[in-house]
Amino acid sequence: MKEKELNKFIMKLVEKYIPILCLERFEILVKSATEKEMSYHNNAEMTCAYPYLGYDLKYCAKNLLGLTKKEIEGVIAHELCHCLTDPLYVKATHRYVTSEELTDERERLTDNISQIVLLLVNKRGE
Numbered sequence: 001m002k003e004k005e006l007n008k009f010i011m012k013l014v015e016k017y018i019p020i021l022c023l024e025r026f027e028i029l030v031k032s033a034t035e036k037e038m039s040y041h042n043n044a045e046m047t048c049a050y051p052y053l054g055y056d057l058k059y060c061a062k063n064l065l066g067l068t069k070k071e072i073e074g075v076i077a078h079e080l081c082h083c084l085t086d087p088l089y090v091k092a093t094h095r096y097v098t099s100e101e102l103t104d105e106r107e108r109l110t111d112n113i114s115q116i117v118l119l120l121v122n123k124r125g126e
Contacts, residue, residue, distance in 0.1 A: 001069075003061045007032065009069065010059060013076040022115045023083050026053045033058040043067070043075045046082035050090040055083055084112045 001009065007030075014030055017023070037058065038045050044059040057079050064072055088105040091097050 001065060003032070003065065006061055006064060006072075009072065010064075010076055013073055014057070014080065017077055017080050020116065020119070021080055021084065022112060022119065023080065026055055026083050028055050028057055028080070028083070030057045030059070032061050035060055035062070044079050046079040046086070048082070048086045048090070050087055055086075084109060 010030060014028060018026075018028070038060060039047075042060070043063045044057065047056045047058070048054070057076075059075075059079075064075065067075070088102075088109050091101050091105045
């Protein structure tokens with residue numbers, strides 16, 4: 001796979017997982033980056049500007065090109081899940097956060113997960 005094909009493949013994966021993860025209300029910008037432009041020098045990363053719904057999914061083509069399509073799909077699915085988990089992480093890492101704020105984010109995350117589970121179960125006809 002070449003870098004241009006990789007970008008198309010990643011965009012298809014993002015489109016595939018948006019409805020599965022109930023992320024339709026999010027604005028997800030996908031862009032290629034060098035290892036130096038990434039925080040952890042890994043395959044991909046997701047950044048957000050909480051409390052806003054805009055997320056940036058950056059990927060390092062050089063690193064992903066060495067992976068199988070199945071492995072790339074796992075990386076992208078993981079990064080998209082950050083749209084669900086990052087609000088709790090942001091609150092938990094603030095210096096001053098109340099118990100009520102953490103509880104609110106815990107419930108929001110739980111509600112998002114339950115929506116995903118219900119969607120998947122209903123698609124299976126159970």
